[in-house]
Amino acid sequence: MSPTRLQRRREPSQARGRQRVRALLEATAELLEEVGYDALTTKGIAERANTSIGSFYQFFPNRDAAVAHLVDSYRAQIRKYLHTAVRQQFKDTRKGITADWVGSVVDGLSALYASFPGFAGLWSGGVQDGPLRSHAEQLRAELLASLEVLLGEAFPGVDPERRHRCLLMVVETAKAVLFRCGTASPDQAEMMREELKHMLALYMAAYFESDADDRSAVFTGT
Amino acid sequence: MSPTRLQRRREPSQARGRQRVRALLEATAELLEEVGYDALTTKGIAERANTSIGSFYQFFPNRDAAVAHLVDSYRAQIRKYLHTAVRQQFKDTRKGITADWVGSVVDGLSALYASFPGFAGLWSGGVQDGPLRSHAEQLRAELLASLEVLLGEAFPGVDPERRHRCLLMVVETAKAVLFRCGTASPDQAEMMREELKHMLALYMAAYFESDADDRSAVFTGT
Amino acid sequence: MSPTRLQRRREPSQARGRQRVRALLEATAELLEEVGYDALTTKGIAERANTSIGSFYQFFPNRDAAVAHLVDSYRAQIRKYLHTAVRQQFKDTRKGITADWVGSVVDGLSALYASFPGFAGLWSGGVQDGPLRSHAEQLRAELLASLEVLLGEAFPGVDPERRHRCLLMVVETAKAVLFRCGTASPDQAEMMREELKHMLALYMAAYFESDADDRSAVFTGT
Amino acid sequence: MSPTRLQRRREPSQARGRQRVRALLEATAELLEEVGYDALTTKGIAERANTSIGSFYQFFPNRDAAVAHLVDSYRAQIRKYLHTAVRQQFKDTRKGITADWVGSVVDGLSALYASFPGFAGLWSGGVQDGPLRSHAEQLRAELLASLEVLLGEAFPGVDPERRHRCLLMVVETAKAVLFRCGTASPDQAEMMREELKHMLALYMAAYFESDADDRSAVFTGT
DNA sequence: GATGAATGAGCTTTCATTCAT
DNA sequence: CATGAATGAAAGCTCATTCAT
Numbered sequence: 001m002s003p004t005r006l007q008r009r010r011e012p013s014q015a016r017g018r019q020r021v022r023a024l025l026e027a028t029a030e031l032l033e034e035v036g037y038d039a040l041t042t043k044g045i046a047e048r049a050n051t052s053i054g055s056f057y058q059f060f061p062n063r064d065a066a067v068a069h070l071v072d073s074y075r076a077q078i079r080k081y082l083h084t085a086v087r088q089q090f091k092d093t094r095k096g097i098t099a100d101w102v103g104s105v106v107d108g109l110s111a112l113y114a115s116f117p118g119f120a121g122l123w124s125g126g127v128q129d130g131p132l133r134s135h136a137e138q139l140r141a142e143l144l145a146s147l148e149v150l151l152g153e154a155f156p157g158v159d160p161e162r163r164h165r166c167l168l169m170v171v172e173t174a175k176a177v178l179f180r181c182g183t184a185s186p187d188q189a190e191m192m193r194e195e196l197k198h199m200l201a202l203y204m205a206a207y208f209e210s211d212a213d214d215r216s217a218v219f220t221g222t
Numbered sequence: 223m224s225p226t227r228l229q230r231r232r233e234p235s236q237a238r239g240r241q242r243v244r245a246l247l248e249a250t251a252e253l254l255e256e257v258g259y260d261a262l263t264t265k266g267i268a269e270r271a272n273t274s275i276g277s278f279y280q281f282f283p284n285r286d287a288a289v290a291h292l293v294d295s296y297r298a299q300i301r302k303y304l305h306t307a308v309r310q311q312f313k314d315t316r317k318g319i320t321a322d323w324v325g326s327v328v329d330g331l332s333a334l335y336a337s338f339p340g341f342a343g344l345w346s347g348g349v350q351d352g353p354l355r356s357h358a359e360q361l362r363a364e365l366l367a368s369l370e371v372l373l374g375e376a377f378p379g380v381d382p383e384r385r386h387r388c389l390l391m392v393v394e395t396a397k398a399v400l401f402r403c404g405t406a407s408p409d410q411a412e413m414m415r416e417e418l419k420h421m422l423a424l425y426m427a428a429y430f431e432s433d434a435d436d437r438s439a440v441f442t443g444t
Numbered sequence: 445m446s447p448t449r450l451q452r453r454r455e456p457s458q459a460r461g462r463q464r465v466r467a468l469l470e471a472t473a474e475l476l477e478e479v480g481y482d483a484l485t486t487k488g489i490a491e492r493a494n495t496s497i498g499s500f501y502q503f504f505p506n507r508d509a510a511v512a513h514l515v516d517s518y519r520a521q522i523r524k525y526l527h528t529a530v531r532q533q534f535k536d537t538r539k540g541i542t543a544d545w546v547g548s549v550v551d552g553l554s555a556l557y558a559s560f561p562g563f564a565g566l567w568s569g570g571v572q573d574g575p576l577r578s579h580a581e582q583l584r585a586e587l588l589a590s591l592e593v594l595l596g597e598a599f600p601g602v603d604p605e606r607r608h609r610c611l612l613m614v615v616e617t618a619k620a621v622l623f624r625c626g627t628a629s630p631d632q633a634e635m636m637r638e639e640l641k642h643m644l645a646l647y648m649a650a651y652f653e654s655d656a657d658d659r660s661a662v663f664t665g666t
Numbered sequence: 667m668s669p670t671r672l673q674r675r676r677e678p679s680q681a682r683g684r685q686r687v688r689a690l691l692e693a694t695a696e697l698l699e700e701v702g703y704d705a706l707t708t709k710g711i712a713e714r715a716n717t718s719i720g721s722f723y724q725f726f727p728n729r730d731a732a733v734a735h736l737v738d739s740y741r742a743q744i745r746k747y748l749h750t751a752v753r754q755q756f757k758d759t760r761k762g763i764t765a766d767w768v769g770s771v772v773d774g775l776s777a778l779y780a781s782f783p784g785f786a787g788l789w790s791g792g793v794q795d796g797p798l799r800s801h802a803e804q805l806r807a808e809l810l811a812s813l814e815v816l817l818g819e820a821f822p823g824v825d826p827e828r829r830h831r832c833l834l835m836v837v838e839t840a841k842a843v844l845f846r847c848g849t850a851s852p853d854q855a856e857m858m859r860e861e862l863k864h865m866l867a868l869y870m871a872a873y874f875e876s877d878a879d880d881r882s883a884v885f886t887g888t
Numbered sequence: 889g890a891t892g893a894a895t896g897a898g899c900t901t902t903c904a905t906t907c908a909t
Numbered sequence: 910c911a912t913g914a915a916t917g918a919a920a921g922c923t924c925a926t927t928c929a930t
Binding site for chain 5: 263264265276279284285
């Protein structure tokens with residue numbers, strides 16, 4: 001497999017082409033959400049985008065290239081989100097890792113994930129193993145790195161290594177639970193999101209709060 | 223799809239037949255681990271089991287039936303494990319949700335998962351959506367129910383509803399992190415398992431410990 | 445491309461299977477003759493053999509494997525022919541390279557080639573370049589080696605190196621002209637075959653006849 | 667297929683257009699040499715010529731038209747070559763069919779073929795069968811006719827019918843062997859070219875030399 | 889004219905499943 | 910029961926050709 005197998009085949013030079021590419025990527029994202037990565041087919045993508053299979057291959061060399069493009073675009077959006085929205089929110093509440101703060105971060109991530117159709121589908125087996133593996137890893141790494149920077153600014157006293165460990169867990173756990181919410185009933189989903197906030201607040205507090213007295217404020221029960 | 227599509231086709235009546243079925247299920251489990259659910263093929267299963275494709279269909283009506291059978295067998299084994307090993311271990315340490323106790327439960331689950339080849343492969347997209355969905359749900363439910371009973375016995379004072387919520391999160395989180403460990407480097411995996419123990423201990427303590435003083439014992443930092 | 449890409453996929457174990465394989469190879473040979481190597485399609489082969497495309501792939505991993513098999517079978521047949529028919533004929537006329545002798549060899553080769561449907565199609569560009577290259581080379585080498593042995597026995601006095609050079613030319617020229625005959629009118633074909641005999645007789649005589657006087661016997665004009 | 671399917675689509679009226687056509691034909695020739703007729707693609711031609719696929723179809727109605735044009739241009743060049751270079755050379759050595767003379771003709775043809783990129787690719791199956799068949803035949807006929815005229819002038823005494831037969835063989839044999847040289851090692855190629863000269867010299871001498879005594883001069887062995 | 893987007897028939901190959909032996 | 914041959918829908922991908930801009 002040549003190293004360019006996941007590159008786009010060509011940058012569309014006409015407006016019509018750019019429009020097509022957008023439609024194809026949208027279709028890819030939707031189908032990724034609806035049927036998952038392994039059931040994703042190029043024919044399906046083309047049909048959903050109201051186009052012919054030939055047009056798909058005009059712009060993408062294969063199925064994975066479209067998915068890779070999607071992953072990269074999500075990565076870029078996540079970075080931007082974390083560099084703006086979260087940082088802003090963060091400045092307002094530099095008082096510590098309160099339940100509120102964790103809650104708003106989780107809500108933010110939740111909304112972010114929800115706004116990416118197909119995001120959940122990117123964590124299935126096929127993506128983690130095959131040629132997309134590195135793309136998925138980069139997405140993970142990007143998210144983690146951004147959070148590390150943010151919390152590093154807020155809590156300069158915490159050992160970077162410990163910070164890394166903590167946030168690695170936070171990211172992984174949040175992802176797992178939030179995606180599980182996607183397949184549960186709305187009630188259950190709401191409940192799980194709340195529990196996730198509690199859990200992460202407790203866990204992060206242990207790392208980022210020096211003052212044990214605050215901990216009672218962190219967890220209030222329900 | 224008839225309701226019996228995942229049933230076994232026929233109960234083998236001869237010893238040779240039972241042996242065949244066992245070999246087929248083993249092969250299914252191994253391949254599930256090696257290549258994942260979506261790359262699982264009936265021909266592959268038959269070959270790995272040193273049989274013909276015809277024999278596979280003698281005992282299973284289709285590919286998913288074999289997987290469903292595997293899920294069910296895992297379910298039975300997990301139930302047994304929780305009703306014996308964990309309960310025993312539990313009685314020894316009825317002193318509370320200590321870090322040690324949580325640690326040994328996580329280690330137990332980790333070993334349990336590891337002892338089921340293909341277990342991780344069961345949580346991919348294809349299994350969660352298709353005809354196997356209910357089987358996967360039952361597996362989850364079984365695990366959850368067993369834990370609820372156990373902790374219900376140990377902490378009768380905790381509201382069943384709250385207990386349920388807590389353990390739901392515990393199960394989901396443990397699964398996500400432990401499976402992620404499977405694709406990480408041994409060092410990282412070890413680290414993540416330790417962090418998982420801390421996180422769950424903190425979280426569970428908030429539910430099952432009335433006495434805040436104990437909490438310091440729960441989390442020891444690193 | 446793995447080294448076994450041109451191997452047969454499996455040896456058919458049932459009579460029905462062997463029959464199918466034979467039909468598939470026959471169809472391959474016929475189509476090779478009718479449309480040539482590059483226009484050969486697996487679908488076409490299956491249809492011509494009155495089977496489904498699936499059956500083709502049950503026995504051959506890909507299109508080239510069928511062709512390779514054909515080449516090898518032709519090779520075996522040519523070897524046998526040269527080791528029996530030609531040798532016999534040769535013994536009868538050990539008097540030298542007469543026009544008659546060359547004529548009968550050319551006629552023999554001509555008949556041999558004609559009895560292999562698709563043989564001509566094996567010398568097209570696609571076969572000479574791709575994965576079949578070595579098979580085609582072996583076929584050539586086999587033919588050449590057999591002739592070298594035969595003429596070595598008959599004319600032990602000729603330098604092996606010169607013998608090799610001469611026969612290389614003979615084989616190549618005979619092949620080219622005989623195959624060209626295949627696309628010409630019957631009259632022209634007949635004429636070309638006769639000319640070929642003259643040309644080769646003259647050429648071989650220069651190598652294998654020490655006695656220049658015989659040469660007049662070799663070429664009689666027309 | 668309309669009779670004009672291989673005609674040029676339109677005569678370019680501007681200098682830019684003529685330049686385009688030349689580039690497209692050059693690209694066609696190069697690719698014909700590199701990948702062969704069957705692997706020739708219109709997209710490939712356009713890219714090699716630094717143009718768009720649309721431009722290709724501006725000047726040629728289809729893929730074969732470009733190849734046909736190439737064949738015709740080769741035909742014209744061959745005619746010119748034979749009417750000048752060979753004729754000149756011929757006059758110098760009107761002494762008879764010596765080995766030297768045949769040698770220089772073979773070398774000339776060899777150089778000629780080599781100077782036409784893609785020439786060899788024109789003799790593959792696809793070209794001989796399809797719509798290009800007549801173009802290929804004309805190329806052959808042209809070459810043959812030119813040689814017939816030349817040798818007719820030099821040896822007026824030889825029966826035209828016999829002359830035709832002889833030269834037909836010469837052309838076919840020379841083509842086959844020279845093209846085979848293209849895929850052999852340089853050493854082997856050189857050797858085969860030498861052998862070809864011997865063989866043709868012997869053969870032609872039998873037709874064009876009345877005097878048997880000269881024949882010994884024709885073949886000198888090696 | 890030049891460009892490249894659009895199209896879809898057609899090819900190779902895989903795989904679940906059925907069925908004859 | 911065991912075997913493996915038979916089947917064909919469906920997937921990925923290519924390419925000649927047309928056409929809008």
